[in-house]
Amino acid sequence: MALCRAISAALVLAAAVLLGSLCPVALSEDERLENLRFVQHASDAPLVSHFNYIIVGGGTSGCPLAATLSEHSRVLLLERGGLPHANMSSQEHFTDALADTSPASPAQRFVSEDGVVNARARVLGGGSCLNAGFYTRASNEYVRTAGWDPRLVNSSYRWVERALVFRPGVPPWQAALRDALLEAGVTPDNGFTFDHVTGTKIGGTIFDGNGQRHTAADFLRHARPRGLTVVLYATVSRILFRSQEGVPYPVAYGVVFGDPLGVQHRVYLRDGAKNEVILAAGTLGSPQLLMLSGVGPQAHLEAHGIQALVDQPMVGQGVADNPMNSVFIPSPVPVGLSLVQVxxxxxxxxxxxxVSGSEFGIPVSDSARRLAASFGLFSPQTGQLGTLPPKQRTPEALQRAADAMRRLDRRAFRGGFILEKILGPVSTGHVELRTTDPRANPAVLFNYFQEAEDLERCVRGIQTIERVIASRAFSNFTYSNASVESIFSDSANFPVNLLPRHANDSRSPEQYCRETVMTIWHYHGGCHVGAVVDDDYRVFGVRGLRVIDSSTFRYSPGTNPQATVMMLGRYMGVKIQAERWRK
Structure with missing residues (x-):
């Protein structure tokens, strides 16, 4: 118990930093304490409690949703991770959390059945604590297709943007990329805009002018303190269902969560038809928890010894990840640090x-060591991933690649990445249970490039990158004696982009796409609207349960989904509140 008290004290101190220092206006000590009242460690939570809304997942959608619903209701937000720590807060340490492979890492690593290394957030604020910070809205067409109210969508985006979005500076490398894109035919020049429009643009960022990260956890500063309880290190194992007179479906009435000591806590919904359990656990977590609770494909659940309350074959289906392919461009001149801005x-x-400024402030030897540990960082050393098609990316093979990187001159890492991500994608896979342990990752298959349309888009994206590299606008950041082909494949002069070798020492663009594929962490699906949930995100076949997160998306919105996931949390919070008042 002494250990738990020490952890709780540290948690309060860390929360003071999180909820105080990120505020644009300095808070008094009393105001900080007021903010801290709703944050607690799972080990300090009561064994039994009651709320109007139980939200599972304190991430990119869960935080704005909880803050909104707390205005007029009692809300419990359950997060399986802890608070963002200091070395996640700046651009210079962007790769640190992703490189952390400890059991308590805020980025829980998983490897898809395709062989591609990936990560899922395990921290208050979710993926907004780990990503490159780029902020852009979904297109108007996406909003229409989703059936959302455009006015409420716009007001919800503005609510998000007032809290944590900034206009980035455009350093020389990013300015050259912008001009090179225009020269390569990616027109028109749309300047700075949050809108998703064809052409070249500068987007928003959640890093402020001092390079400090702001996250979805910042939304909790707007919560009504007496209306919100946030419990950290709480791993939900199942949703509780019961039968109810006059209702032909199982009714959700609570959840069970475990704390780090293994103690099981029960949280119940207060009496009333308006109260709900809401899953915001993400593309992997929400379908996983539905299946652990008996909602999913019956045969699959029974194979894991789970009684199927609702045979719902579409739970976990239609999961997709936007494939990312990139090339590292060595520079003859030093390049400053910049994350995605253009x-x-x-x-x-x-x-x-x-992205540029390849080493992100990390010595080459240390960076290589971290790559070997995590084999999935987005850093120049991951150019070595191109030497290994996905199924061959074992820890041992990547250790050898990291060792090769460590032996290179530091100048080999001077430059930046240009990458392409495809729209959609059309190819989909599934999430399935690997075990009944809620802390473990489920099995995930994305089926990258299964559909020809995705492969064609990748090839065209690579061709655009080639035109960018060859452009006059980008010439200051490329070697004058380097052809585009040599940057992709000349291992003697450009060793960062080593590529798989074949008998004829050549390969097609399609082969390049398949063999150098990585993730950009924009996976989605598994609880699609129309298949698992209705237009109001209520789960089919049960009552009192919704899913509000990226698992409901059929396609990834915009060039980065975080803006739309945060918007959705606010959007549905407002809609649920209005519905509650109508009832």
Missing amino acids: VGITKSGSFIEG
Whole structure:
């Protein structure tokens, strides 16, 4: 118990930093304490409690949803991770959390059945604590297709943007990328805008002018303190269902969560038809928890010894991940650090972005060591991932690649990445249970490039990157004696982009896409609207349960989904409140 008290004290101190220092206006000590009242460690939570709304997942959608619903209701927000720590807060340490492979890492690593290394957030604020910070809205067409109210969508985006979105500076490398995209035909020049429009644009960022990260956890500062309880390190194991007279479906009435000591806590909904359990656990977590609770494909559940309350074959289906392919561009001159600020939205269905300042403040030897540990960082050393098609990316093989990186001259890492991500995608896979342990990752298959349309979009994206590299606008950041082909494949002069070798020492663009594929962490699906949930995100076949997160998306919105996931949390919070008042 002494250990638990020490952890709780540290948690309060960390929450004071989180909820105080991120505020644009300095808070008094009393105001900080007022904010801290709703944050607690799972070990300090009561064994039994009651709320109007139980939200599972304190991430990119869960935080704005909880803050909104707390205005007039008692809300419990359950997060399986802890608070963002200091080295996640700046651009210079962007890769640190992703490189952390400890059991308590805020980025829980998983490897898809395709062989591609990936990560899922395990921290208050979710993916907004781990990503490259780029902020852009979904297109108007996406909003229409989703059936959302455009006025409420716009007001919800503005609510998000007032809290944590900034206009980035455009350093020379990013400015050259912008001009090169325009020269390569990705037009028009749309300047700075949050809108998703064809052409080249500068988007928003959640990093402020001092390079400090702001996250979805910041929304909790707008919560009504007496209306919200946030419990950290709480792993939900199942949703509780019961039968109710006059209702032909199982009714959700609570959840069970475990704390780090293994103690099981029960949380119940207060009496009343308006109260609900809401899953915001993400693309992997929400379908996983539905299946652990008996809602999913009957044969699959029974194979794991789970009684199927509702045979719902579409739970976990239609999961997709936007494939990312990139090339590292060595620079003859030093390049400053920049994360994604410029994006080219092509007419052919691919998005072109870039990051520069390759070492992110990490010595090459240390960076290589971290790559070997995590084999999935987005850093120049991951150019070595191109030497290994996905199924061959074992820890041992990547250790050898990291060792090769460590032996290179530091100048080999001077430059930046240009990457392409495809629209959609059309190819989909599934999430399935691997075990009944809620802390473990489920099995995930994305089926990258299964559909020819996705492969064609990738090829066109790579061709656009080639035109960018060859452009006059980008010439200051490329070697004058380097052809585009040599940057992709000349291992003697450009060793960062080593690629798989074949008998004829050549390969097609399609082969390049398949063999160098990585993730950009924009996976989605598994609880699609119309298949698992209705237009108001209520789960079919049960009552009192919704899913509000990226698992409901059929396609990834915009060039980065975080803006739309945060917007959805606010949007549905407002709608649920209005519905509650009508009832």
